[in-house]
Amino acid sequence: MTASSTPATVPAMQAWGRVRSGRRSADRALKVLATAATVLGAVVLGSILLMLIVEGVRGLTPALFTEPTPGPGSEGGGIANAILGSLVMTAIGIVIATPVGVMAGTYLAEYGRTSKLAALIRFLNDILLSAPSILIGLFVYTLMVRPMGSYSGWAGGVALAIIATPVIVRTTEDMLRLVPGALREAGAALGAPASVVIRQVTWRAAQTGMVTGVLLALARIAGETAPLLFTALNNNSWFSPNLMGGVPNLPVMIYQFALSPYDNWRQLAWAGALLITAAILALSIVARVVLRGGKSR
Known part of the structure; x- marks a missing residue:
């Protein structure tokens, strides 16, 4: 047990270690896809807001x-x-x-x-x-x-x-x-x-x-x-x-x-x-x- 590990996290770590490698790979793949989708949505929304701010501020008189x-x-x-x-x-x-x-x-x-x-x-x-x-x-x-x-x-x-x-x-x-x-x-x-x-x-x-x-x-x-x-x-x-x-x-x-x-x-x-x-x-x-x-x- 490492110094940073707590008694509450040890059972969870042990349970995760018993999961088959195929399921762990699927979990990581899903996490990567979810993260990529989140980043893509944030980039698109940020681009729209940035364009709106840049173009809109010019007309604020x-x-x-x-x-x-x-x-x-x-x-x-x-x-x-x-x-x-x-x-x-x-x-x-x-x-x-x-x-x-x-x-x-x-x-x-x-x-x-x-x-x-x-x-x-x-x-x-x-x-x-x-x-x-x-x-x-x-x-x-x-x-x-x-x-x-x-x-x-x-x-x-x-x-x-x-x-x-x-x-x-x-x-x-x-x-x-x-x-x-x-x-x-x-x-x-x-x-x-x-x-x-x-x-x-x-x-x-x-x-x-x-x-x-x-x-x-x-x-x-x-x-x-x-x-x-x-x-x-x-x-x-x-x-x-x-x-x-x-x-x-x-x-x-x-x-x-x-x-x-x-x-x-x-x-x-x-x-x-x-x-x-x-x-x-x-x-x-x-x-x-x-x-x-x-x-x-």
């Missing part, structure tokens, strides 16, 4: 955050209108999705549980969770844009809300199911009705995970392009306060400007892509920090 998008062939300009439009529609989406998702997740975890209705809702929620966002855009186009006769920020917000809702439902249900049943029983023993126990006990116990779910849903819809093509479209000027007509937004702006023949537009597209990536990364980090802080308590 004060005008980017103060001026609207320029017209075709124009010089200068910024993406202030697209940033504001994205913020407004994302806010509409998350404001609609949060109460619906939280209440639906609460029903599945607290009231429905093993009922047939709850099983059906879970099944539909899973389908919606994996549904292509372009289908949701077409659905909202048929539901709102055609009857209203115009693209609008309201339709874009509803489309984003439909995408965010299943994420919040799933997270809320999972977090509430992790709350020990003894807490519910303690509340019921004090004579509190189920609604009070849910509000005062289970929601408070699971609030960190539920907030994390909302942040993840927010990150999920922040960069969606397909549904906005059918609902909000785009606009190279400031949008109307009533959100009717084309509403500028970062995802569609990036899509249109990146395919344009104008260097100025392509540079703005790189800068907008960098801003969206940074925002999603920040939301993901905040969600992890919030979840980790809740676990430490």
